Amino acid sequence: MKLNIAVLPGDGIGPEVIAQAEKVLKAIAMEFNHVFTFQHALVGASAIEKTGNPLPEETIDICEKADAILFGAIGNAAFDLDPYAKIRPEQGLLRLRKSLGLYTNIRPVIAYEDLLNKSSLKKKQISNTNILIYRELTGGIYFGEKKLSDDGNTASDICEYTRFEIERIAHLAFKAAQSRKRKLTLVDKANALESSRLWRRVVQEMAPQYPNVQLNFMYIDNAAMELILNPKQFDVILTENMFGDILSEEASVIVGSIGLLASASLGEKHAMFEPIHGAYSKAANKGVANPIASILAAAMLLDHFGLDDEAALIREGVDKSLKLHITTPDLNTKYDNITTTKVGDFIEDFINNPDETNLN
Amino acid sequence: MKLNIAVLPGDGIGPEVIAQAEKVLKAIAMEFNHVFTFQHALVGASAIEKTGNPLPEETIDICEKADAILFGAIGNAAFDLDPYAKIRPEQGLLRLRKSLGLYTNIRPVIAYEDLLNKSSLKKKQISNTNILIYRELTGGIYFGEKKLSDDGNTASDICEYTRFEIERIAHLAFKAAQSRKRKLTLVDKANALESSRLWRRVVQEMAPQYPNVQLNFMYIDNAAMELILNPKQFDVILTENMFGDILSEEASVIVGSIGLLASASLGEKHAMFEPIHGAYSKAANKGVANPIASILAAAMLLDHFGLDDEAALIREGVDKSLKLHITTPDLNTKYDNITTTKVGDFIEDFINNPDETNLN
Numbered sequence A, B: 001m002k003l004n005i006a007v008l009p010g011d012g013i014g015p016e017v018i019a020q021a022e023k024v025l026k027a028i029a030m031e032f033n034h035v036f037t038f039q040h041a042l043v044g045a046s047a048i049e050k051t052g053n054p055l056p057e058e059t060i061d062i063c064e065k066a067d068a069i070l071f072g073a074i075g076n077a078a079f080d081l082d083p084y085a086k087i088r089p090e091q092g093l094l095r096l097r098k099s100l101g102l103y104t105n106i107r108p109v110i111a112y113e114d115l116l117n118k119s120s121l122k123k124k125q126i127s128n129t130n131i132l133i134y135r136e137l138t139g140g141i142y143f144g145e146k147k148l149s150d151d152g153n154t155a156s157d158i159c160e161y162t163r164f165e166i167e168r169i170a171h172l173a174f175k176a177a178q179s180r181k182r183k184l185t186l187v188d189k190a191n192a193l194e195s196s197r198l199w200r201r202v203v204q205e206m207a208p209q210y211p212n213v214q215l216n217f218m219y220i221d222n223a224a225m226e227l228i229l230n231p232k233q234f235d236v237i238l239t240e241n242m243f244g245d246i247l248s249e250e251a252s253v254i255v256g257s258i259g260l261l262a263s264a265s266l267g268e269k270h271a272m273f274e275p276i277h278g279a280y281s282k283a284a285n286k287g288v289a290n291p292i293a294s295i296l297a298a299a300m301l302l303d304h305f306g307l308d309d310e311a312a313l314i315r316e317g318v319d320k321s322l323k324l325h326i327t328t329p330d331l332n333t334k335y336d337n338i339t340t341t342k343v344g345d346f347i348e349d350f351i352n353n354p355d356e357t358n359l360n
């Protein structure tokens, strides 16, 4: 297969983790006789630095023409502390999602049996957890009208949703549940928000089309608790943009490190794959960033094109690296010299030689 | 001291847990020669049932005249499932907060050493956790304009904050930090929301007035993770209405049960005390509801009037009940016949006779 992949490393640890994902994809192409080409483009703080724009036209152009996008991370501590900044790295990511119409963000949360003791949660709590979070990604309060009064003393954001926006992602979530444990949980705040009541209404009305899916509802505050108390109760979680942001980052505690979670952002025409973690500028260029999330994002990219064996091989490599403790310090590895690159190298070697790879 | 206390038991398990708190307050009055009078009023689903209104005029009136309000819980499963309901139990609570101007909600999250093994989190993770959450309670997306389009296909909520709203609660949070570990964490989503940027701006500008307080910022998604990964890093958390709702319910996993967390809602003129849990209609009238949150709400009520010895005695009673496993099933007690009332009785007995109380 020929795939033209846009690579947007972004800021902070983005470039180093994405380099590992790209390396792994190259090994896959070699092994399976695919032709993957990679085109790099700027986004985020590094794009602001070079062009003044967090999402240069050229970047959008490269993404639009690509078959898939591999995205690193954006953000920069200086902007985080400056609430007056008008141009912000995050705009790069948010505008990209919006302009490519990436309305469905899928975040799998799967407990690795080999890592159960790395989690802050007790083993029996998390073992066998397997959740798929469907987060709406181009609507809600992130994208509603924002206002700041002239005197700078009043600020507002609008959270708006339409039936259309809810239905298109809800269908995908219902279908995902059908192919899994047939349980769909809509997370909202319908006891306080009109937009949440619309979510509840629309999803309830759709339920009869999926009679074999058990639908239930949970308030976001309650879900934030239940996700920790009893993660195994969840199969597919469907939720709006900001609640999905909160729940999916929270869910990383189940898995043991946010450095393990990948996501796919899908629209009608485009598909983007990224780790769910941020840019952590402080950790950049130290070799400590966990590349697994980005490498699993690459596996999700292959899934998307039906390259199942290829994706499976990457996941086997990841499993093996975890089993052998070839992991960065976030997972409290036994070895203290395992860098970002070493983890990538190990998985690359594994792909080239699945039966013979060991720590060397 | 003479105190006129409005009691709003509300729905579900509200009445049974509030009855224990009232009993405990009566024991305190007796023991310390105070005159506490209690005036009951309707709110929530039970008020809708009897009057058609989740917050009858009479209830507001009783609350306005009271020195303090003891509030149970509101909500009802039938309303939770009906996204079309125009009159809702929650309106009772939300309107009450708004009409009494209860803009500061304080939620302490303290890990009980005797309960460390009840938590879903590992012991070493949570031991010595002591967090005070300052949640803004009368602004933000709960109270901004709500719209539903005529065709019912578009719904929106506005999240708005003013400098004034932010400053008044931020001063209280800074002061609380000064009397504790001098650390204040503002939780917001300033990388996506204009209202969050205003929070960050205002709180940054106030910081020089509290030079001995270390101020830091955290995005809500990250905070939802850090609260579980490393709760001990937090001292005072300051946040807007909905983020505070989510974080404080999530924080209950640290303590071991949401049935242990109480809160105070304060304004310039009024003060209300309530458990943070909901009405759990399913659990009502089974004797399984944990009354500790309500009893601790009563202790916070006494704190508010400077009745320190009285509040301390209640807390000692609570500690003793936990140490002796005189707890409801949510805490997996050793004994299986400890009802809501029994826990209340035990703490009442303890107040009457602190040195001699044991399980009988």
Ligand SMILES: CC(C)[C@H](C(=O)O)[C@@H](O)C(=O)O
Pocket: A074, A075, A090, A093, A094, A245, A276, B191, B192, B221
């Ligand atoms: C950077 C930020 C705007 C973004 C979001 O909130 O969507 C990030 O947290 C994410 O989850 O991808």
Ligand SMILES: CC(C)[C@H](C(=O)O)[C@@H](O)C(=O)O
Pocket: A191, A192, A221, B074, B075, B090, B093, B094, B245, B276
């Ligand atoms: C009932 C609901 C509207 C309420 C809230 O979200 O404020 C509750 O969850 C709480 O925290 O007191």
